[in-house]
Amino acid sequence: MKKFLTKIVLYTFFILLIGNGIAWLSLYFIGKSNLYKPQFVKNGVKEKHFDYVVLGSSTGLTTLDTKLIDEKLKTKGLNISMDDSALSSHYLMLQFFYQQQKTTDYLVLAVTPWDLANENPVLNNNDYRFLSERNTTAVREYYQTIPYEGFPVLKYATYFPLVGVSYYNTELFYPSLFTILKPEKRNRFDEKGNYSYPNLGAPIQAEATTTAMQFNNPYFKKIKDFCQKQGITLVLYQSPLYKNSVKSNAKDYFVNHSDFISVDSLFYDNLHVNSLGRTQCSEDFAVQFNTIRNANRK
Amino acid sequence: MFFNSLSFALFLPIVFLLYWVVFNKNKTTQNAVLIVASYYFYSCWDWRFLFLLVFSTLLDYFSAIMMENSMTDKKRKFWLWLTIGINLGFLGVFKYYDFFAQSFADLLHGFGFQTNPVLLKLILPVGISFYTFHGLSYVIDIYYKRITAERNFIDYSLFVSYFPLLVAGPIERATHLLPQVKIKRHFNFEKAKEGVYQIIWGLVKKVVIADSCATYANAVFDNYESMNSLSLILGAVYFAFQIYGDFSGYSDIALGTSKLFGIDLLKNFNYPYFSRDIAEFWRRWHISLSSWFRDYLYIPLGGSQGGMWMKVRNTFIIFLVSGFWHGANWTFIIWGLLNAIYFLPLLLQNKNRSNMGEIEMGWNISSVKTILNILGTFALTTIAWIFFRAKSMTEAVGYIQKMVTDFHFDSQYLSNERYNFELLFLVMIFVFVEWLNRTKVEPLSGKASWIKVTLAIMALLALGVYSDYKEFIYFQF
Known part of the structure; x- marks a missing residue:
């Protein structure tokens, strides 16, 4: 019995040691790459100051093309949106962006009514992408405080990388092997952080509805406070939704594209536009954003 | 609590240490630890179904004793069918009632009658198909006098509720498991x-x-x-x-x-x-269920004793029941039927036992x-x-x-x-x-x-x- 328990304990210790070593290396190589948005912001973006940044989830990522907007307005923009994320992750991204000594005049926050209405935000699906940056204050605090559904993997991964790297092995371990050879590789976004859906897909037919924005999400207030503190002008952006018109009584600048597109062929699905839809949205956004900038200057 | 969950990774070492270090005094203390652990393990899914498990245990335990004590075959038969009826009754209500009600309504609909069946929509108690078969094998073995009734309730409870096999088998036999729980276990490194x-x-x-x-x-x-x-x-x-x-x-x-x-x-x-071949597949896949059906259904139905027609009929019954055991859906029944059809050529050519070795x-x-x-x-x-x-x-x-x-x-x-x-x-x-x-x-x-x-x-x-x-x-x- 004693022999069995001793062997089990020693072997477990050995596995934990080796496993954590490999996991640490894995995160080290990801941290040196441009693979996901946090690493891209840290390593791939050389500029320090931007006229505006677009921050949001997949709607922010795939609707506003900063290259096109910059071409129209002669500005310097960056898209730091991350798919499958929410306001809590956006707040983390914004903090992280500033901790990298980067600044912006405008924050274009791509929101969704259901995320804004969410009173109890929890960990988002792609928050693991910050794991290689676990030693920064913002990330560490976020992993410690955000509520988890189930086992708090990222909370413990801050101290034991093995926990996080094995749980998210497809997303962290395998990509880390590629980053050893190709650290400059980005995961589905261009050098300005944009991505677009192909001109395929179609929305599923739905009844026309109207949704009122409700600002219940505590992270929205955190973002607002952060902007105020850093002197950033906040611009809310609502991307096109298929047959869903969003109404808002927001006191911030608000570009509402919820019913901007009515042609089915410009949608990729009910929540996202395709590449053609993106061009239309970006061009119109450039016009409206210019108006906001002019008004703000006065 | 799943075997691949973190809670099981904590549960198992705790039970292991309690079993071998704290309560290793005798077989009764060892069994008591395992019973408590098993009930806790089962209650992690839904504690309400513990009552069903306890009831099933009590029913089989007392029926077996009553059967053994009965002086006449008639009484023995009574206890056997009572136990089988109640056990399968529970299984039927929880697992199959909605299927039959809906299928009957669909059939009537086919003849032009519009019906609105009352569906129970009950949650299926986890492992019910496994522990019901487990208990049934015990009472059937008692009836055929292959074993004697277990008088120690703790030992019998462990036989039914032993947590490693409780929710998804293997479907154990009293002849194999009961003798092991009736003696004190000693730690064996290998x-x-x-x-x-x-x-x-x-x-x-x-x-x-x-x-x-x-x-x-x-x-x-x-x-x-x-x-x-x-x-x-x-x-x-x-x-x-x-x-x-x-x-x-x-x-x-x-x-x-x-x-x-x-x-x-x-x-x-x-x-x-x-x-x-497919016969060999069924000797290698879910062996405890296949052998259960062989011993408690195929052989009592006459097995391969009554000529080719009997063999074919019994084989089809076994596979259809096996399909139905898996779930109340036509897809499972067709799956069973398909396997029976695969089996048929081997049966007709008497080749169903040609691949027995390694x-x-x-x-x-x-x-x-x-x-x-x-x-x-x-x-x-x-x-x-x-x-x-x-x-x-x-x-x-x-x-x-x-x-x-x-x-x-x-x-x-x-x-x-x-x-x-x-x-x-x-x-x-x-x-x-x-x-x-x-x-x-x-x-x-x-x-x-x-x-x-x-x-x-x-x-x-x-x-x-x-x-x-x-x-x-x-x-x-």
Whole structure:
């Protein structure tokens, strides 16, 4: 019995040691790459100051093309949106962006009514992408405080990388092997952080509805406070939704594209536009954003 | 509490230490620890169903004693049928009532009668099919006087509720398990080591093979209308490995866990995908259920004693009941029927027992024939699995129809953002490892075992699916 328990304990210790070593290396190589948005912001973006940044989830990522907007307005923009994320992750991204000594005049926050209405935000699906940056204050605090559904993997991964790297092995371990050879590789976004859906897909037919924005999400207030503190002008952006018109009584600048597109062929699905839809949205956004900038200057 | 959950990883060492260190005084204290642990384990799903488990235990325990005490055959028969009736009654209400009510309403609808059946929509108590069969085997054995009734209630309770086998088998026999729980167990280093190896290998099968395959199989089955022939074939193959990895992985963890407590459980799988014909497949797949049906249904029905017609009839009954045992859906019944049809040619030619020995391989023609037989059997079972996996008959038929008529074999991008063929390499490695170790209980023991165990653990950490958690398939039965 004693022999069995001793062997089990020693072997477990050995596995934990080796496993954590490999996991640490894995995160080290990801941290040196441009693979996901946090690493891209840290390593791939050389500029320090931007006229505006677009921050949001997949709607922010795939609707506003900063290259096109910059071409129209002669500005310097960056898209730091991350798919499958929410306001809590956006707040983390914004903090992280500033901790990298980067600044912006405008924050274009791509929101969704259901995320804004969410009173109890929890960990988002792609928050693991910050794991290689676990030693920064913002990330560490976020992993410690955000509520988890189930086992708090990222909370413990801050101290034991093995926990996080094995749980998210497809997303962290395998990509880390590629980053050893190709650290400059980005995961589905261009050098300005944009991505677009192909001109395929179609929305599923739905009844026309109207949704009122409700600002219940505590992270929205955190973002607002952060902007105020850093002197950033906040611009809310609502991307096109298929047959869903969003109404808002927001006191911030608000570009509402919820019913901007009515042609089915410009949608990729009910929540996202395709590449053609993106061009239309970006061009119109450039016009409206210019108006906001002019008004703000006065 | 699932075997591949963190709570089980905490639960098992605690019970292990309590069992071997704190309550190791005698057999009664050992059994008491295991009963408390088993009830706690079961209550983690839904504590209300504990009453059902306790009731089933009491019913079988007292019926067996009453049966043994009965002076006449009539009384014995009464107790037997009472127990069978109540046990199957519970199973029927919880598992099959809605199916029969709905099917009857559909039948009436076919004749033009409009009915609105009352459906109970009950939650199925986890493991009910397993522990009901477990208890039934006991009372039937008592009735036929193969064993004597167990008078020690603690020992009998443990026989029914022993947590490694409680929710998904193996379906134990009183003749095998009861003698083991009736004596004090002594710690055996080699047995415990074997147990740990079997648990690790079971986890590899579940978390690495089954759950990875599930990701691909789900992506194909859920969108089968837009899939091409190659994706549909691969989807069916992935499901075949999903269900094998899932269920045999569960069984390995159950057997390994039990070995840690010094108790051997019945072997449930014996490399079924290396079977050379369908009869051999059923001797290697879910062995404890197949042998249960053989001993408690096939043989009482007359088995193979009454000539060819009797044999065929009984075989069809067994497979149909087996299909129905898995779930109240026509897809399971057709799956059973299909297996019976596969079995028929072997039965008619009296070849159903021609592949009884181990698979010998060499560089000769007979080996080529063996490999072709194995591939053929695998193809047949894979087609049958499509019915098992499909949500409805329409889906199953549509899937097969598209698979054999689409004729496009190019690589396809799936909804899980992977290409259809990507997992094949992992499946092939798994098959290769199993093939090399087909005469052993698991591949980790033997020479350089610590290297193999380390590799298996590394595979668990690097290849396991954790973020998209999947329950054991057989828990729903």
